[in-house]
Amino acid sequence: MRYLILSDIHANLESLSLLAEKYISHLNIDKIICLGDIVGYNADPAACISLVIHNLKAITIRGNHDRAVAYNNFDFFSDHARMAGIWTRNNLSPEHIDDLAFLDTGPEIIDTLFAICHGAPTDEDKYILSPYQSTSEFSWLQRNGINVCFFGHTHMALSYVCNKYADMNNPAHIKTVRDNRIRIEADKYYLINPGSLGQPRDGNPDACFALFDTKTMVVEIIRFPYLLENTQKKIIEKKIPHGSYLASRLAGGY
Numbered sequence: 001m002r003y004l005i006l007s008d009i010h011a012n013l014e015s016l017s018l019l020a021e022k023y024i025s026h027l028n029i030d031k032i033i034c035l036g037d038i039v040g041y042n043a044d045p046a047a048c049i050s051l052v053i054h055n056l057k058a059i060t061i062r063g064n065h066d067r068a069v070a071y072n073n074f075d076f077f078s079d080h081a082r083m084a085g086i087w088t089r090n091n092l093s094p095e096h097i098d099d100l101a102f103l104d105t106g107p108e109i110i111d112t113l114f115a116i117c118h119g120a121p122t123d124e125d126k127y128i129l130s131p132y133q134s135t136s137e138f139s140w141l142q143r144n145g146i147n148v149c150f151f152g153h154t155h156m157a158l159s160y161v162c163n164k165y166a167d168m169n170n171p172a173h174i175k176t177v178r179d180n181r182i183r184i185e186a187d188k189y190y191l192i193n194p195g196s197l198g199q200p201r202d203g204n205p206d207a208c209f210a211l212f213d214t215k216t217m218v219v220e221i222i223r224f225p226y227l228l229e230n231t232q233k234k235i236i237e238k239k240i241p242h243g244s245y246l247a248s249r250l251a252g253g254y
């Protein structure tokens with residue numbers, strides 16, 4: 001099986017439509033998986049919901065922005081995220097809001113092979129940004145007998161690996177992985193982040209996604225440039241609050 005795994009689209013139609021045209025149609029993909037945050041920050045929430053859920057039929061779990069927009073509850077959001085979320089809700093039909101409300105909450109197990117979640121298996125809102133923050137998540141993998149979990153939310157293609165026989169409560173035993181190619185080995189646990197398709201925050205503005213081939217047991221992290229100037233233009237034209245900040249962070253990858 002070949003799985004294409006994407007996360008954190010954030011209403012960026014330029015990167016999503018290029019992914020659909022350039023990669024999904026040519027890479028011989030069996031299943032598409034979305035780790036949440038279809039909406040928020042950028043200007044095309046309705047088109048992105050339609051493309052991901054209805055056209056691509058991606059297996060999708062909700063992100064914190066999808067949940068906040070669906071239930072109109074922006075507690076704990078920063079000012080710019082909340083205001084962009086309110087703009088998003090005001091620019092969606094009731095049907096599209098229902099699409100977001102009906103998304104499953106992670107974690108989910110895919111084909112008995114691997115887990116998916118938005119933030120972390122133990123908490124959809126948690127950010128995994130260090131070995132220390134990943135310890136309880138590796139314990140979750142061990143308890144559930146799963147080797148691999150794909151997670152999003154941080155918008156960074158940073159992954160973590162731990163030997164199955166190591167003390168996974170000790171962060172010193174957990175390795176941070178920045179490689180674009182990760183070979184899955186049977187004696188290790190993996191927490192893999194495919195990066196963000198619509199708003200990367202690891203200093204590289206190129207869109208990012210992952211390809212997992214279960215025949216070779218290799219995960220590839222793939223990056224591609226897209227017309228982010230068009231995404232920036234729409235943010236300004238459609239008057240999304242804090243638009244100049246949102247547009248500049250796309251170009252800066254932060």
Ligand SMILES: [Fe+2]
Binds near residue numbers: 010037063065153
């Ligand atoms: Fe996000």
